[in-house]
Amino acid sequence: MKQRDIIFLLFDTARADSFGCLGASRDTTPVLDSLASDGLVYERAYSNSIWSLPAYASVFTGELPSEHGAVDWEQRLNGNPLVEYLGENGYRTGCVSPHLLSGDFGLSDAFDVHHVVNNFDERLPYPDESVTQTVKSRTQSGKYDSLLEKATDFTSLAMRQRSYRAFMNGVAYFRTKIRNRRGEWTDDGADEVLTRSREFLDSGVGPRFLFANFIEPHAPYRPPAEYVHTYLDEDVGVDRLEKALSKSFVGATAGNVTIGERDREILRALYDAEVRYLDDRIGEFLQNVEAQSEGPDPVIVVASDHGDLFGERGIWGHQSEIDRDLAHVPLIVSHPDLPAGRVESPVSLRQLYTFFTSLAQGDICRINPRDTVITEYFGWDTQLSIEPWDEYENVSVDKYRQYQVALFHEDRFVRFDSAGTAEAFDLETHERLEGGVTKGDREFLAETVGDPHTIHREFRERESGFEVTDELQNHLENLGYM
Incomplete structure (x- = not known):
């Protein structure tokens, strides 16, 4: 061997x-x-x-x-x-x-x-520091029109509270922002x-x-x-x-x-x-x-x-x-x-x-090819720290909170969701195929994955008990998820 x-x-x-x-x-x-x-x-x-x-x-x-x-x-x-x-x-x-x-x-x-x-580079040494959290909250609410305005408010709060940790966070954060503005990537x-x-x-x-x-x-x-x-x-x-x-x-x-x-x-x-x-x-x-x-x-x-x-x-x-x-x-x-x-x-x-x-x-x-392979997605909110339908009035909770599963064939893919929608698309053009969802697609889905509505309901009913750490939260913020 x-x-x-x-x-x-x-x-x-x-x-x-x-x-x-x-x-x-x-x-x-x-x-x-x-x-x-x-x-x-x-x-x-x-x-x-x-x-x-x-x-x-x-x-x-x-x-x-x-x-x-x-x-x-x-x-x-x-x-x-x-x-x-x-x-x-x-x-x-x-x-x-x-x-x-x-x-x-x-x-x-x-x-x-x-x-x-x-x-x-901008990972903060003290992510849970109070001044930092205040400015973060104000940023998310749209208080600042410029980086200078944000820096001025941050400095004022840090001086008022005499927070060494806030100043350390500020140095780390604004140093990275300035480098980015200069193109020093x-x-x-x-x-x-x-x-x-x-x-x-x-x-x-x-x-x-x-x-x-x-x-x-x-x-x-x-x-x-x-x-x-x-x-x-x-x-x-x-x-x-x-x-x-x-x-x-x-x-x-x-x-x-x-x-x-x-x-x-x-x-x-x-x-x-x-x-x-x-x-x-x-x-x-x-x-x-x-x-x-x-x-x-x-x-x-x-x-x-x-x-x-x-x-x-x-x-x-x-x-x-x-x-x-x-x-x-x-x-x-x-x-x-x-x-x-x-x-x-x-x-x-x-x-x-x-x-x-x-x-x-x-x-x-070798990796053996299949006639059909499966992709799953449990809803937009599973990726984000926000509920997008609460933040954006034109985003439908009925559509974007659904579980989705797609079957990829050689020339088309079929997408089902937990609300009962089923659509087929041409893989080359991504155009919707009228009547493209076959009886075989539905049977394959039932045999390999199950009922999308049942999967969705069981997922939404469960509780995890998992806690997001400060380090993880900062990582996700940098990637744009939070």
Whole structure:
């Protein structure tokens, strides 16, 4: 039995068409395209959800979101079956991440080595300090018209209360804001993720399973300064970039914020620059792995947890409903014992569980395509700290609080919700197909998932008892969820 090292590189928020090998209009991924040309490219890979927590949990459990239950910020996953299995079968396991695996959700507990990358410069040293909380509340209520006005009020309150902790928070916060205004952008942790990943692979004995996680493509899109104008003219200044970045994706999806075509172009260019930056860094990392390797060549898997939208179907970011471009993700497998090729039939990310456990047994295997794969979503409020129908009068609770499940076939996808709606769409054009929901679709749904209304009702009736820590809340705020 030959157990190879496994390197699993997971992007956050990289849609399938952000990779050249899957149709990108820009030269965003030359390194990964080269890896793909020698490996297997899954052209129709789909995430099992449209945002990170349930998608990650499906990879590490092999289960659908409705089975593992980690479908909102108040739920914690009990155990990590994939990593536990790998450990029991001789693998040393390591996780390097700036994301949700910081411990609050249970996904990182089983790893032998777990390194949290502090990617946000503006993470406050004292997030629960009273002046900070007051100014935060005033900001959310729309009190300030400018950063200067906010800074003046903060300073006045801090001096009045003689709060050292408030001043420390202020220095951290405004230093980052000023750097952003100047365009002094740095990466979101990728450099340290890859440095720590190399350290893990260079230490101990094999076989090793490395999970390295990257959040660069997640909003706000601020690529390192030297990449900002990769796909933008040099005369597009920082003020113009920050104007586009200041637009709320939640507000735009709700219909309360307008993001114009030029803003959209800028945002997509910055997003693609983030992907290109990651591709360059991963190229350096893989060269180092090849140079330092003394054993069999590793199996390398590159994927993304979900996509992102730039106004398609009125959606910005990754929220509100299951969409083709939110579920469709890149998936590349480089296995020294498998021939290169492209797989056209659907697969889902939760199949990585079986793929990785088979590798642990020394099997030469591939991810087998399916006729149909499943994506689930438990409602817009499961992602947010707000109730969007309370914040935005034109957002319908009856529509956006529903459970949704989509069946992705080779040429179409069918979306059901707990209110009884069923719609079919052409995968190529995303046009609605009249009469496209078949009896077979309904039977498949009943056999594999169950009744959407029952799933919705049982989810809404449960209580979690989970508490969001200050550290987690600050992390989610930086990602735009709170």
